[in-house]
Amino acid sequence: MKDNKIINYAFQVVGPLVLSGLILWWMYRGFDWDEFFEALTYHTDWTWMLLSMPFGVTAQVFRALRWKQALEPVQEHPRTTVCINSVYLSYAASLVIPRIGEVLRCGVLSRYDGTSFSKSLGTVVTERIVDSVFVVLLAGFTILFQMPVFVTFFRQTGVSVVGVLQGFSLTGYIVTIVCVLAFILLLAWLVKRLSVFKKTRNVFVDLRDGLISLRKIKSVPLFLFYTIGIWLSYYLHFYFTFFCFESTSSLGMSAALVAFVVGCFAVLVPTPNGAGPWHFAVKTVLLLYGVQAQDGVMFVLTVHTLQTLLVLVLGLYAIVRLQFIRRIPRQAVSHP
Numbered sequence: 001m002k003d004n005k006i007i008n009y010a011f012q013v014v015g016p017l018v019l020s021g022l023i024l025w026w027m028y029r030g031f032d033w034d035e036f037f038e039a040l041t042y043h044t045d046w047t048w049m050l051l052s053m054p055f056g057v058t059a060q061v062f063r064a065l066r067w068k069q070a071l072e073p074v075q076e077h078p079r080t081t082v083c084i085n086s087v088y089l090s091y092a093a094s095l096v097i098p099r100i101g102e103v104l105r106c107g108v109l110s111r112y113d114g115t116s117f118s119k120s121l122g123t124v125v126t127e128r129i130v131d132s133v134f135v136v137l138l139a140g141f142t143i144l145f146q147m148p149v150f151v152t153f154f155r156q157t158g159v160s161v162v163g164v165l166q167g168f169s170l171t172g173y174i175v176t177i178v179c180v181l182a183f184i185l186l187l188a189w190l191v192k193r194l195s196v197f198k199k200t201r202n203v204f205v206d207l208r209d210g211l212i213s214l215r216k217i218k219s220v221p222l223f224l225f226y227t228i229g230i231w232l233s234y235y236l237h238f239y240f241t242f243f244c245f246e247s248t249s250s251l252g253m254s255a256a257l258v259a260f261v262v263g264c265f266a267v268l269v270p271t272p273n274g275a276g277p278w279h280f281a282v283k284t285v286l287l288l289y290g291v292q293a294q295d296g297v298m299f300v301l302t303v304h305t306l307q308t309l310l311v312l313v314l315g316l317y318a319i320v321r322l323q324f325i326r327r328i329p330r331q332a333v334s335h336p
Contacts (some may be wrong), residue, residue: 028297036298045244049306052240056310059233060087063127066226070123071115073216078113078120082325085318086112092315095308098271102128112327134227135264142261146254235260241303247295248286259285279304 064084071078086108090101102124109115217223239256242248248255259282266281267274279300286296 028301031297032294035294036301039245039298040302043246044302045249048240048243052237053306053310055233055237055240056307057314059230059237060084060091060314062226062229062233063087066223066230067123067127069217069219069223069226070126071120072218074116074119074123076109076115076119078109078115079325081321082109082112085321085325088314088318089322091311092318095311095315108322112322112325114329130227131230134231135261138231139261139265142257146258237307238263238303241299244302245295245299247291248299251286251289251291255285255289275304275308 061084064087065080067087068078068080068083086105089108090105092101093104094101103121106115106117106120106124109120110117235257238260239253242251242256262281262285263274263278266277271277279297282300283293283296286299287293291299
């Protein structure tokens with residue numbers, strides 16, 4: 001049993017860190033750091049980076065508000081402040097152990113507002129299903145409406161997909177294959193974890209209640225508004241950073257949308273905040289739009305680092321803020 005726990009820990013913590021580290025090492029080997037710091041100092045418009053940061057906050061706030069709404073049909077009414085700070089904390093925790101944040105935020109609600117852990121976990125699963133459907137639809141929309149953009153771009157520049165692929169080294173293909181395999185292993189792990197949940201009937205019933213809670217939500221338009229708010233905030237959080245760099249400032253919203261969607265799928269690979277796979281995926285998209293490799297690597301390194309720092313700052317804020325929030329035992333929670 002002890003050996004199994006060690007293996008499980010290594011899979012959840014060490015594995016993602018190693019995968020992330022290998023991809024980042026491969027991407028930044030031979031990177032010109034002097035040129036990078038010079039570009040940050042003299043050739044970067046930091047105003048746009050500052051303007052992008054509030055959208056990283058609103059994305060998490062919208063997620064907390066949507067989660068609070070999803071909990072109402074299962075007779076759970078946590079405080080808005082607790083929901084928001086639990087989401088802040090969950091994202092920060094996932095920087096250490098990928099996906100642990102989903103469980104952690106349910107635990108925060110249970111600790112401070114007496115919310116049923118299994119019911120809140122069920123609504124988290126519901127949220128993920130909704131987000132997955134939204135991203136798939138967004139990806140379909142992007143492919144459908146951006147295909148002419150790609151065709152025009154390839155015709156005007158003489159760049160071809162085959163040419164770009166031929167530019168990949170053997171290591172590049174290996175990294176891609178490793179990312180796909182890691183995603184498959186993540187799915188297998190999730191299936192295994194769900195099979196453990198199902199062994200406890202009461203927990204499974206609460207999970208089911210959370211999943212079907214969408215049918216009883218009072219305001220579906222409000223739920224959709226929160227969902228659109230989440231993803232629009234994420235997109236603007238990313239899009240505004242394009243104006244920070246000369247190499248990406250002229251690409252436009254369509255290129256940002258393609259890179260954003262590809263990045264959404266890349267972060268499914270279980271590494272801390274998508275570090276490694278996200279860098280690789282977004283840089284590849286920028287290459288398709290004619291951005292030089294050095295500039296693309298510089299872009300993803302800067303943007304990902306600062307957005308990760310924002311997640312960390314919000315998590316630290318949540319830790320402090322929660323210390324000043326009064327805990328309410330479950331039997332004392334009112335249900336309006």
